[in-house]
Amino acid sequence: MGEPLALRAGRSGAASALAAQGGRARVRSAIGSSIAIREAVKHYGNFYAVDRISLDIEPGEFITLLGPSGSGKTTLLNLLAGFQKLDSGEILVDGKPIHHVPTHKRGFGMVFQSYALFPNMTVTQNVAFPLRMAGVDRATTERRVAETLEIMRLSEHARKSPSQMSGGQQQRVAIARAIVMRPKVVLMDEPLSALDRRLRESIQIEIRDLHQTIGSTILFVTHDQGEALTMSDRIAVLDAGKIVQVGRPLEIYRHPVNRFVASFVGESNLIEAEIVQKRGSTMTLRNRAGYVFNAESRDAIDVGRATVLVRPERIAISNEMGANSIPVTVTSAIFLGEILRIEARMESGETLLIRCTDTANRPLPVVGDRLHVNWGAEDCWVLA
Amino acid sequence: MTSASIGVQPGRFASSGLARRLTDPALLLLPAAAFLAFIYLLPLIDLIRISLGGPTWSIYFERVFAIPLYWDSLVRTMQISVTVAFLCLLFGYPTALLIHRSRGIVQILIATAIVLPYFIAILIRTYAWMVLLGRNGPVNKLLIAIGIINEPVQLLFTRGTVLLGMTAVLLPLMVLSIYSSVARLDESLTRAALASGAGPIAVFWRVLLPLTLPGMGAGFLLVFVAALGFFITPTLLGGPGDQMFAMHITQQADSVTSEGFLQALGVVLLGITLAVVAVAGRFLGFEFIWGGSKLSDAAPAKPETTGRRAGFGRRTLGTLLADLLGWPLLRLFGRLPASCGVWTVRVMGGLVIAVLTLPIIVVMIISFSSASYLTFPPPGFSLRWYETFFADSNWMLAFSNSLVVAAMSACIAVALGTAAAMGIVRSSIRGKSTIMLLLVSPVIVPPVVLGLSLYSLFLRFDLVGTIFGLAAAHAIGGLPIVVVILSAALQAVDPKLEQAAAVHGASSLTVFRTVILPAIAPGLAAAAFFAFLHSFDELVLSLFLSSAQLKTLPLMLWADVNYRLNPVLAVVSTLEVLLVVGGIVLARPVLARSREAV
Numbered sequence: 005m006g007e008p009l010a011l012r013a014g015r016s017g018a019a020s021a022l023a024a025q026g027g028r029a030r031v032r033s034a035i036g037s038s039i040a041i042r043e044a045v046k047h048y049g050n051f052y053a054v055d056r057i058s059l060d061i062e063p064g065e066f067i068t069l070l071g072p073s074g075s076g077k078t079t080l081l082n083l084l085a086g087f088q089k090l091d092s093g094e095i096l097v098d099g100k101p102i103h104h105v106p107t108h109k110r111g112f113g114m115v116f117q118s119y120a121l122f123p124n125m126t127v128t129q130n131v132a133f134p135l136r137m138a139g140v141d142r143a144t145t146e147r148r149v150a151e152t153l154e155i156m157r158l159s160e161h162a163r164k165s166p167s168q169m170s171g172g173q174q175q176r177v178a179i180a181r182a183i184v185m186r187p188k189v190v191l192m193d194e195p196l197s198a199l200d201r202r203l204r205e206s207i208q209i210e211i212r213d214l215h216q217t218i219g220s221t222i223l224f225v226t227h228d229q230g231e232a233l234t235m236s237d238r239i240a241v242l243d244a245g246k247i248v249q250v251g252r253p254l255e256i257y258r259h260p261v262n263r264f265v266a267s268f269v270g271e272s273n274l275i276e277a278e279i280v281q282k283r284g285s286t287m288t289l290r291n292r293a294g295y296v297f298n299a300e301s302r303d304a305i306d307v308g309r310a311t312v313l314v315r316p317e318r319i320a321i322s323n324e325m326g327a328n329s330i331p332v333t334v335t336s337a338i339f340l341g342e343i344l345r346i347e348a349r350m351e352s353g354e355t356l357l358i359r360c361t362d363t364a365n366r367p368l369p370v371v372g373d374r375l376h377v378n379w380g381a382e383d384c385w386v387l388a
Numbered sequence: 389m390t391s392a393s394i395g396v397q398p399g400r401f402a403s404s405g406l407a408r409r410l411t412d413p414a415l416l417l418l419p420a421a422a423f424l425a426f427i428y429l430l431p432l433i434d435l436i437r438i439s440l441g442g443p444t445w446s447i448y449f450e451r452v453f454a455i456p457l458y459w460d461s462l463v464r465t466m467q468i469s470v471t472v473a474f475l476c477l478l479f480g481y482p483t484a485l486l487i488h489r490s491r492g493i494v495q496i497l498i499a500t501a502i503v504l505p506y507f508i509a510i511l512i513r514t515y516a517w518m519v520l521l522g523r524n525g526p527v528n529k530l531l532i533a534i535g536i537i538n539e540p541v542q543l544l545f546t547r548g549t550v551l552l553g554m555t556a557v558l559l560p561l562m563v564l565s566i567y568s569s570v571a572r573l574d575e576s577l578t579r580a581a582l583a584s585g586a587g588p589i590a591v592f593w594r595v596l597l598p599l600t601l602p603g604m605g606a607g608f609l610l611v612f613v614a615a616l617g618f619f620i621t622p623t624l625l626g627g628p629g630d631q632m633f634a635m636h637i638t639q640q641a642d643s644v645t646s647e648g649f650l651q652a653l654g655v656v657l658l659g660i661t662l663a664v665v666a667v668a669g670r671f672l673g674f675e676f677i678w679g680g681s682k683l684s685d686a687a688p689a690k691p692e693t694t695g696r697r698a699g700f701g702r703r704t705l706g707t708l709l710a711d712l713l714g715w716p717l718l719r720l721f722g723r724l725p726a727s728c729g730v731w732t733v734r735v736m737g738g739l740v741i742a743v744l745t746l747p748i749i750v751v752m753i754i755s756f757s758s759a760s761y762l763t764f765p766p767p768g769f770s771l772r773w774y775e776t777f778f779a780d781s782n783w784m785l786a787f788s789n790s791l792v793v794a795a796m797s798a799c800i801a802v803a804l805g806t807a808a809a810m811g812i813v814r815s816s817i818r819g820k821s822t823i824m825l826l827l828v829s830p831v832i833v834p835p836v837v838l839g840l841s842l843y844s845l846f847l848r849f850d851l852v853g854t855i856f857g858l859a860a861a862h863a864i865g866g867l868p869i870v871v872v873i874l875s876a877a878l879q880a881v882d883p884k885l886e887q888a889a890a891v892h893g894a895s896s897l898t899v900f901r902t903v904i905l906p907a908i909a910p911g912l913a914a915a916a917f918f919a920f921l922h923s924f925d926e927l928v929l930s931l932f933l934s935s936a937q938l939k940t941l942p943l944m945l946w947a948d949v950n951y952r953l954n955p956v957l958a959v960v961s962t963l964e965v966l967l968v969v970g971g972i973v974l975a976r977p978v979l980a981r982s983r984e985a986v
Contacts, residue, residue, distance in 0.1 A: 137585040
């Protein structure tokens with residue numbers, strides 16, 4: 005009982021400090037918990053849903069678990085929430101192991117993909133639920149619920165039942181319920197995937213701002229790379245039960261560690277090439293059709309075959325052959341408004357995707373046009 | 389239609405209007421409606437007419453309520469029914485949770501153990517209890533072996549056995565009703581409550597219980613209403629002090645002197661049943677009877693009322709109670725280890741499974757006994773009772789009678805029921821809920837009352853003791869089964885498919901043959917099987933409507949159970965169980981699908 009009580013005390017302490025200050029922008033509650041996942045394993049027979057994952061999360065950090073379905077991200081979140089039990093390894097919150105603490109005593113907030121609002125309760129009752137469970141007195145409960153509803157801009161819906169609200173409103177109620185205790189950790193399980201695109205974008209920003217306001221550690225699970233890039237302090241990319249890469253969004257986007265991360269996060273061109281020469285972090289490569297170009301890499305990679313990542317927006321096109329350029333044939337060209345999306349085939353047979361901004365002096369390429377593409381050494385990245 | 393041209397003359401307009409009216413799917417409701425009106429509504433109205441036909445309209449009713457025997461019995465019937473409904477709720481809820489929480493093969497096994505007994509005749513399940521609790525039965529043997537008692541004691545013919553038997557018979561109804569509302573819940577609701585700091589008991593109290601209240605209410609009422617009209621189980625398991633109201637009706641029916649008074653007894657039972665259903669329907673919606681969702685023309689949920697009952701502002705009695713009693717209790721229980729709840733569910737669910745399956749297993753074993761009387765465990769095993777059964781021409785005749793009656797009854801029910809289901813689902817007439825209510829209402833009318841009312845109709849048309857008459861009477865109860873299963877199956881067929889077939893040139897008959905029939909074929913098979921089983925098991929109507937020349941299997945069983953308990957009955961029971969198991973195994977994939985559809 006020692007740890008859970010401590011968790012609870014910490015939580016309500018932070019909450020009452022917050023209550024004393026009140027209001028939105030003025031508030032910066034006590035910082036969230038640190039979380040350490042050590043060699044966590046969860047398997048079903050021979051299938052390892054979570055395969056020796058280790059991850060350190062800073063207090064107050066917004067971290068996203070990003071991966072395709074079946075990559076283990078939701079299982080990892082369920083292990084944290086206590087819905088499932090670890091087979092081996094441990095999870096520490098503020099340095100204390102939590103495996104023996106049942107879900108309802110962990111003191112986390114949680115938002116679900118399906119909202120999971122109690123249909124038999126009103127918005128107010130839903131948001132008040134965690135406070136009632138913690139035995140908070142009536143006056144405090146009412147005040148705290150009103151504050152939280154105001155933060156989530158839900159005050160005028162307080163008396164509605166969840167079934168009378170739109171999906172976006174319901175999810176805001178669910179978020180209000182998750183943060184009403186000012187928990188040190190908030191878990192979010194694909195909270196936006198049931199919403200349409202515009203709503204998703206506006207709630208993304210809302211959650212981001214909320215994180216600034218309440219200062220909790222937030223674990224956000226998603227399969228949407230755009231969402232992960234927009235919202236996170238750091239992203240952990242998962243594949244087949246393992247963490248493939250952890251890093252800041254920019255780092256993940258610019259310097260992915262392998263083909264999986266490169267193609268899962270953002271649009272990418274992956275070109276097979278042979279390493280010809282290496283000078284520090286810059287190397288010279290030759291593609292299959294014999295054209296030579298320069299690229300950057302972080303690791304010392306041996307001479308041999310390599311895969312090179314070039315993002316579509318880093319590719320420049322011109323009509324004449326120049327230095328460091330490769331001839332291509334246009335197979336499709338679509339005008340998307342502010343940009344052109346061009347697909348072109350290289351002589352090696354590989355297809356390149358190109359996104360370039362529309363400029364006045366260039367006509368729209370048509371299928372069959374022969375163009376030259378080029379990029380700087382800093383625009384491409386050799387994958388390990 | 390072949391000469392139809394683009395320019396439509398006024399005359400054609402009228403005839404096409406008539407044609408349209410003739411092809412309206414609502415017409416498909418007519419055969420079933422006519423059938424029920426003649427064989428079901430008319431006799432019931434006649435019953436009420438006779439009961440009012442004394443010198444003054446109320447004279448028979450005054451007598452019913454003036455004689456202490458009947459008044460006491462009425463009170464007793466209510467008491468027993470309420471107790472049984474509470475017992476079913478108490479044990480049914482954990483069992484439903486157990487099914488919901490188990491996975492894979494375990495879930496299938498538990499569900500089968502609950503559902504299977506539901507389809508076995510009440511008479512046979514009651515007989516199994518008589519065997520189990522009899523003087524030479526396993527329970528007495530066990531108690532002696534443990535040393536609690538020295539010689540066999542009388543366990544049968546007490547109020548306790550009546551309650552036990554009726555609860556066991558009606559439990560599956562409750563479990564299924566609650567399970568369907570538990571299974572509909574989003575699992576993340578429980579998780580959300582846990583993550584909000586609610587312990588397992590708080591989750592149950594604040595989330596699970598309120599959200600499954602409709603299922604509990606429906607189950608409670610179905611059990612209560614069924615118990616009100618119970619006749620077989622209290623007759624066989626009860627003593628002289630456990631007479632239920634329905635039993636008086638059959639007893640009075642044997643004496644010819646009581647024309648009018650007899651009908652008044654039936655009307656009282658019918659009136660009470662209908663009043664309970666009407667009150668329940670006001671709160672739950674009448675859909676609880678057939679366990680379905682609201683039909684398309686039913687009123688949409690009232691958002692304003694739910695909106696007004698909100699917030700901290702108004703506190704209902706329920707929340708007041710929850711606050712005063714519930715919360716302190718919750719905190720107290722919250723200190724118990726979480727495994728307490730899990731073990732309560734397992735133990736009570738396990739008990740229910742044992743109570744439902746053990747008697748049947750014991751009877752099946754006894755059917756292979758070599759002893760000439762009922763005893764368990766059998767001294768040796770033989771097939772002598774099977775030989776006795778198959779060699780006895782009386783049993784064989786009854787068996788073939790039952791098969792013929794059941795087959796004919798199933799045909800009537802399926803033909804009328806399928807058409808009616810098509811009419812309900814595909815037409816756009818108003819009052820669908822009312823029509824559905826009429827179609828399924830035979831389920832709630834006490835069989836004793838139905839039998840009594842049919843008897844005078846059958847006398848008038850000389851149908852007593854005829855195979856067709858019996859089959860038609862059984863079809864009254866078979867019809868609701870068919871309508872419920874098939875309207876669920878039909879609702880699952882996408883109307884777009886029919887439109888697609890029609891656009892590409894299929895006539896409405898071809899659409900039915902090529903699109904609808906294949907889609908509902910599994911449901912049709914299941915409906916036919918259950919309608920067959922309903923008739924095959926039917927006893928109470930047969931008691932009223934059969935003759936000495938036309939004995940069915942349940943009638944033979946009934947006579948033998950009352951006369952001498954011998955292992956031949958166990959043989960019949962075993963065969964019946966095999967029939968049900970065989971049918972369910974064949975229908976299992978279908979059932980799984982139609983349950984999803986419902």
